[in-house]
Amino acid sequence: MLLPPPNITGTLHLGHAFTATIQDVILKWNRMNGIDTLWIPGMDHAGIATQVIVEKKIWAERRRTRHDIGRDEFEREVWKWKTEKSNVIGAQLRRLGVSINWEREFFTMDTQRATAVIEAFLKLHEDVLIYEADALVNWSCGLQSAISDIEVEHVEISGPTQINIPGREKPAEFGHLTEFAYQLSDDRSREAVVATTRPETMLGDVALAVHPNDQRHTTLIGKHVVHPFRQTLLPIIADEFVDMNFGTGIVKITPGHDHDDFEVGKRHNLQVLSVLDEKGRMINCGEFDHLDRFDAKEKVLSALESLGLLRGRRDHAMSLPICTRSKDVVELLMKPQWFIDCRKMAQIALENVQKGNIHIEPKRFEKTWETWLENIRPWCISRQLWWGHRIPAYRAIEPNGTTHTLIARNHEEALSLTAKVTSEQCQIKQVDDVLDTWFSSALLPLSVFDWPAETSNSRYPLNVMETGHDILFFWVARMAMLCTHLSGRIPFEKVLLHGVVCDAHGKKMSKSLGNVVAPEDIVEGRTLKDLEAATSQAKNQGLLSTEDAQKAIKGQRKMFPDGIHQCGVDALRFTLCSYNFKNHFVNFDVQECKTNKFFGNKLWQATKFTVKWRAVLATQFPKTDRRHRSPVAWEHEQDVRVMDKWILSRLNFMLAEVNEALSGDNFHIATAALKNFLYYEFCDVYLESTKRGLCEGNVMHALILEHCLLLGMRTLAPFMPYLSQHLYAHLAADASRSHAHAAVEYYPLPENRYRDAALERRVGKLMDVVIAIRRLKKIFNVTAKHHPKVIINTEDEFLRENSNTIMDLSACACLEFNSPTGSSSGSYISDKVDSAEILLHVPEELQRALTVDAEKFEVKRAKLAKELNKLRASMSSPSYAEKVSPSSHENNLRKIAQLEQKIMRLNYVQSLAEQRNCFAQ
Missing domain, CATH: 3.30.2320 (hypothetical protein PF0899 fold)
Known part of the structure; x- marks a missing residue:
């Protein structure tokens, strides 16, 4: 397995703990079943995210930008950040008790990974899959870089909304639909009215379009309108992409700033006009040049109105693309960028899933896989950043200005290639752009096994690629494409996807909402004061704005008024595994960790009880040879009583259920079976039933108590490594055991000879x-x-x-x-x-x-019945299972039991009171 490398942007959050715990359980269970295992850890350099955070840190500490300090010093600052954060992340992972092969640890910008990146780039370029071209890309004006789709959040706006834009003193308003008119060139009395949510982009309009079947506008096709500011003619074209029901049915075409318009422009051979620069200022716009894009919006509206062309403005819902890193509004700009043509690789990845070479679980994500890969576009892999793998491309510039682009491993190789394309003395310079972070991550199944130096490794492909479903395309699909193309073999056999961790109410965890829970918060416990102090520190470091910090503290006071209870690692891990991780969202309830801490305490007390009685009986009956008393002999023992046979039957039922659940990666079923057996059947029932017999000297009770706990701790080991090992070592501390490590033993398997269904009934x-x-x-x-x-x-x-x-x-x-x-x-x-x-x-x-007031009695019973019915109705709704956390579900079950008991008591009271005629008169 390969641990999805955490970003060095900060410390681990609950999602990382979730991933690590799931994979650790998979690994430990396989290893305890005799499988040779390898689990490779690493960390990701996270280009954009890390650069943004370090920039904020430098600004908060020194009031200087990266441009102020220069690229070399900035890179040194990032490497310092990496060293600090990687140490913290490593310590966090170790504390979670994971069995990672730390000697294989990698960093996505270490020497081996850098070599793999360069060789992959050269190979893909040689295969004519990597190319440089002008194309529309997601552009963050705040970062001044192209960004990937995953770094764009589409915020739905229902109407007029003020949005704070980085670098602007006043917010910009969105949520309007503006209608304005273009006059026909041959008859200025006629006009074509268009509608837009971004009126400033009309400065880049090069045509208008109508649907060819729209009878309202067929007479306009082939005519021209006059651009009111450029005084150029814009053709009116017919294209089926036009939605006849939107606005007036006439749409403006701006190929330089819209994907659909760009495709229309290619079909109709239209000019591509760019009217925005990298900083979000207007260009090629005459009187509007150099204006900020949002200031230009107001100027354009004012100018249209003064020309008598503004036809109205109304509230309108829209989707606004926001850069998740800079919080700026994303623009589409025509830029020279590096791309990968993914079509052939995507088809192969698609076929590998369809043929069963790669299995995706849950199976419902196969449809997502198909949708993405069937509609794949060229992958923009260049980023205008200072942190990341520099693109191995060099510009050879001749004295006359002629430029040659060369792909080379280093400067010396680029120099030798220059001699093959020109005899002139050239200046050689590597391009400044770096590669998209996902490029180096997509090579990891190969690069962790020293590819390209080692082209064949028995560990490749991976057996399992476990990760969150939210990066199925951005990482998993890209690994499937690139690694298969470069090696000729699939990178993994199975893709196992888990859901996104949300808070107990189903809200996505966000620092600005104050509902983020760090693993150490649960392990060590945190007071409300501690949580608020951490938020304030993030604000002081420039990682949170003052507004977001205030909102976060308000959220923390609401969600954690008493802080977070100290629960330890085992309770955290067991709780994470108690959720069905295959659900789309996992609603994590901190209170559930507290419940599972009590479960651990119960096992501690049960072990203490067993060890105590083992010692007492060994003293009273010293001739009893415990070393040769195995379960095989118990069926012939006269001391084995009914409850002894019952608990052995239930033990083997639990072992069968847990092993079946783990083989299907259904951890929530395994933990439920473990908890039911150990907490209820063993501790609450069997252990209590042995007390009389133990006092009478029944050694068999002690042996079976010990046997159940030993197997129980081994079964529990993948989920609760610390507690299970501690208790197992105490239980196994006798001469009959060569070692005492629960996770080193074979995973317990059921023995059907001890199953007795009739006795269980x-x-x-x-x-x-x-x-x-x-x-x-x-x-x-x-x-x-x-x-x-x-x-x-x-x-x-x-x-x-x-x-x-x-x-x-x-x-x-x-x-x-x-x-x-x-x-x-x-x-x-x-x-x-x-x-x-x-x-x-x-x-x-x-x-x-039992004496009661009859009238009050009826009112109270009706009230209880109403509450009970309401709760049952809520629990029977189709969405209940997805929205409610396990602890909330258990609380609801307890409430139902309490309400039923109260109603039952009232019914008894009524019955007895009627018999005795003791109702109050």
């Missing part, structure tokens, strides 16, 4: 009786001080034979069977479990508390 009925007794005691407040007495009227001999177990588990002082006087006595209340009637004695002082 009988014990299940016994537990129903125990639960019924507990429920009656709780409803009527019967406690130990009342010395609870129970009568069971039944023909079930199994219940009678196990009366001590029923007494122990229900905490009853006295238990009788088939008492003829029980049901007729007025001091007993009853319940039924199948054919068994359970009667609980209610002392006289508790009976007197």
